[in-house]
Amino acid sequence: MTMKKYIKVMSLVIISVFTASLVFAQEKTTAKDDGIVKKADGSYRSKDYDESSRPEDDYLAKFHAVEIVEDLMKRNMDELLLIQVVVSNAGKAEWSTKFQDLNKGYQDAIEQYYKRNMIYACDKLEKNQSAIRDLFKLIIADYTKQCDDLLNEAAGKVLQLHMDPATRVNPDKQDQLANNHIRLRVAYGQLDDSQKASNEKYLPGAVYHLRVSRAYGIAILEDLAKDENERKSVQDKYKVVKADNLNRVYAEKKEEPKK
Numbered sequence: 001m002t003m004k005k006y007i008k009v010m011s012l013v014i015i016s017v018f019t020a021s022l023v024f025a026q027e028k029t030t031a032k033d034d035g036i037v038k039k040a041d042g043s044y045r046s047k048d049y050d051e052s053s054r055p056e057d058d059y060l061a062k063f064h065a066v067e068i069v070e071d072l073m074k075r076n077m078d079e080l081l082l083i084q085v086v087v088s089n090a091g092k093a094e095w096s097t098k099f100q101d102l103n104k105g106y107q108d109a110i111e112q113y114y115k116r117n118m119i120y121a122c123d124k125l126e127k128n129q130s131a132i133r134d135l136f137k138l139i140i141a142d143y144t145k146q147c148d149d150l151l152n153e154a155a156g157k158v159l160q161l162h163m164d165p166a167t168r169v170n171p172d173k174q175d176q177l178a179n180n181h182i183r184l185r186v187a188y189g190q191l192d193d194s195q196k197a198s199n200e201k202y203l204p205g206a207v208y209h210l211r212v213s214r215a216y217g218i219a220i221l222e223d224l225a226k227d228e229n230e231r232k233s234v235q236d237k238y239k240v241v242k243a244d245n246l247n248r249v250y251a252e253k254k255e256e257p258k259k
Contacts (some may be wrong), residue, residue, distance in 0.1 A: 065122035069113060072125040076106055081130050082204055082247070086139055089244040098135050105131060136203035140194070143210040146241070147191050150217035151184070157224040158184055180220050189214035209246040218242060 080102060087099045109124035139231035158180050167173040218238045225231035235242075243250035 012240075017132055025036060052176075062118060065118040068122045069118055069125060071231070072122075072129055073110065073113065076109075076125060076128055076219070078130060079136070080106060082207065083132070085244065085247050085249055086207070088249040089240050090142070092138075095135065095138070098138075102128065102135065104133055129158070133203055136207070136224045138205065140198060140206050140210065143195065143207065147187075147210055147213045147217065150214055150221075151187055151191065152218040154180075154184060154187070154217045154224075157220060161224060162242075176223065180223060180237055183216045183220050187213045187220075190216070211247075214238075218245075 080099075083099055084103070087095045091100050105124065105128040109121050109128055112118075112121035112124060156179070161167055161173065161177050161180070164173070165179070167177055188212035192208045194206040194213065197205035197209055218234065218241065221234045221238075225234055242252040
């Protein structure tokens with residue numbers, strides 16, 4: 001056997017041993033404080049599950065649980081961070097409560113992971129992902145309503161510019177009309193893309209598309225404001241939305257006390 005083949009075989013052996021050890025590491029630990037106990041047949045029981053809801057814990061289930069847990073640990077955390085920004089900016093008590101529950105559910109799942117109980121970590125992470133999706137659906141419905149209202153107003157502004165007789169003889173206004181018409185098309189295109197993302201179950205993607213749509217709608221209203229006061233009014237009205245579009249939590253700028 002050549003050295004190259006030998007190294008390849010040994011690498012496969014090491015990976016197999018590592019995976020098997022991770023799958024069955026839970027056999028060595030029990031979580032008495034969670035009410036999880038190991039039975040004589042090698043299976044586990046938890047106070048949180050009865051025999052109709054207890055997850056499978058045979059060899060194949062343990063093997064697949066490791067892969068699922070590794071995927072959902074990152075996915076759920078990424079989505080929770082996105083939701084945290086949305087909830088902080090929305091200021092809705094109901095969403096805040098739901099987010100706290102989601103955060104607690106994720107923490108409970110990761111606790112099982114660090115105790116090397118992959119079966120229950122997997123089950124809790126899957127339930128956490130389902131609850132995350134439910135909150136995403138509420139967020140998307142709210143964002144979509146915001147976009148509809150915003151783009152209706154923006155379309156009205158573009159229409160006014162289009163119907164203005166001065167636009168036909170003023171090159172600057174013609175450029176302004178062309179630029180904002182493109183913005184409006186992109187905004188509506190992003191709104192359509194958000195619906196496609198929702199249909200394809202990519203809910204975070206739907207949120208990103210809706211944020212882009214809102215950003216273009218606001219840009220139209222700012223550009224087509226009749227004067228500086230109206231432009232300032234638009235900026236004040238959508239200041240939280242603009243921060244949210246950038247995935248930032250809005251905070252009022254505090255003036256430093258004079259010395």
